[in-house]
Amino acid sequence: MNSKNLMKSFTAEKQCQNHVHSQQKQIIHRISIIGIGGNIVLTIFKLFAGIIGCSGAMVSDAIHSMSDIFATAIALIGVKFSCRQADKSHPYGHERMECVASLILGIILLFTSVSIGFVGMEKILAGNYHHIAIPGKIALAAAVVSILTKEAMFWYTRHYAKILNSDAFMADAWHHRSDALSSIGSMIGIAGAMLGFPILDPAASVIICLCIFKVAYDILKDALVKMLDTSCNEEYENKISDYIMAQEGVMHLDMLKTRMFGNKIYIDAEIAIDGNKLLKEAHDIAESVHDGVEKNFSNIKHIMIHVNPIFTNEKAQL
DSSP states (O other): OOHHHHHHHHHHHHHHHHHHHHHHHHHHHHHHHHHHHHHHHHHHHHHHHHHHTTOHHHHHHHHHHHHHHHHHHHHHHHHHHHTSOOOSSOTTOSTHHHHHHHHHHHHHHHHHHHHHHHHHHHHHHHOOGGGSOOOOHHHHHHHHHHHHHHHHHHHHHHHHHHHHTOHHHHHHHHHHHHHHHHHHHHHHHHHHHHTTOTTHHHHHHHHHHHHHHHHHHHHHHHHHHHHTTOOOOHHHHHHHHHHHHTSTTOOEEEEEEEEEETTEEEEEEEEEEETTSOHHHHHHHHHHHHHHHHHHSTTEEEEEEEEEEEOHHHHHHO
């Protein structure tokens, strides 16, 4: 390929990358607007309904929605930082910023669950249930609206989080789902209190607390795993091993190490090649394996290939 064609190919590839990056920016912008805007409206509505309708469960639910506003904002910041190109100070890129964002989200959820659970348990342990105010119909209506809205936001955010391969936005999606679940708890508690069981309203707050705590635990665990260079699961590694072994010129896979780096994966591999081949032939085989793995496994950011020579007597032993 001459220099002119090479330059055209490079320009076309660059334009394609810019187009993809522009699309990603638009998706991130839409998710953020819908997430933050929707949560602001829901927080105001649920807080109003909880106060007017005398429902502690709905006020707790409003606090949960308020935490969603900060959660989406943090997810947005994390994703934007993770999309930055590698630089001199960060030659491996910034993908781990999504893990940092997920950690912050998890911590916010954890504190939210504890505060909601504390208020609910305080009312339950007080034992004076007859003095608990009976919630009004507006609180019940707010719970139904919240369930439908937050479930729709969950599916919307989850859909685009998969397209972006974004852990932070996926964590934000599950944050929406936890809010929908907490609103179901609110609805049951409010309806039960309206039917003459006032203890069910604070009991709903405790159920909400447990739902949020479980989501917080899952998010924190996933973020920590990806920040600690944890290896991929055995099934995934076997797929990569089988692919490498199937490549022409590869006689044996001597070593394979994987590590998760945010939402990307780094791999170190050692392959055995016929020791009688010329250096350029061995290099071409290694380059072919390198390009093939990175092309066929989209979440792999880089694979480092080391070549080991293997001779006739060693082949027989293998």
